[in-house]
């Protein structure tokens with residue numbers, strides 16, 4: 001299977017998950033397509049990558065970093081001129097520099113976010129955000145001692161991925177069920193989440209459960225930040241973003257309930273005013 005088809009399948013099947021990993025994987029899949037393109041002219045070349053880009057964008061609807069990344073890349077490639085081999089080489093280089101730029105942004109967020117993690121504190125996180133994991137690993141690297149409580153994040157249990165990665169990094173890690181967030185909040189000093197989108201009407205879209213955790217954190221006066229690089233920001237309003245609903249079998253786990261309408265809503269919307277701020281590569285933004 002070609003890399004493009006493999007990546008498309010892996011994003012759909014959530015073998016690649018998390019907004020930024022999805023965006024970077026999509027750009028890398030396009031780079032690979034470009035490297036192996038047999039197109040003889042610019043028009044044929046663009047048609048090939050535009051059709052691939054469209055397929056990638058359709059894999060998951062909510063994380064705006066995916067269309068943002070793919071569209072930014074394609075628009076730069078459209079502007080290239082010259083002979084086809086030159087265009088392919090330049091397009092490939094643009095992809096590489098796009099990925100690098102985003103890795104640098106992640107590191108800046110890690111450094112800025114790590115400042116929020118106090119020594120001997122407890123941090124609660126939700127789902128699996130590679131950006132948040134980066135912050136916590138950076139805080140550990142800076143010599144801070146802290147504990148992280150991970151929600152399991154049903155139904156896909158992305159909290160397990162977070163818990164494994166943090167414990168393997170030598171960070172004290174606890175795992176709770178999602179509904180225990182309220183009960184443990186009085187032990188928590190800081191809540192961190194990732195972001196799938198930050199919309200123009202000042203809303204955070206992230207994994208289902210984020211909005212409830214934000215309200216719990218606020219009622220306990222615990223600061224909560226979302227970590228989101230610029231690629232996650234969109235001019236769209238939250239009502240214009242499709243909130244993904246996935247196969248109900250993910251929640252039914254084989255149970256048969258023919259008269260029950262199960263719904264597997266996987267993202268929710270949190271007003272930014274409920275949060276203490278957004279950690280970006282340009283520093284912390286308050287709303």
Ligand code: RUB
Nearest residue numbers: 017018019020129130131194195207
């Ligand atoms: C993952 C999720 C993450 C954001 C941010 O959802 O909601 O918090 O995508 O992740 P899913 P990152 O597992 O359904 O993709 O910081 O890695 O971009």
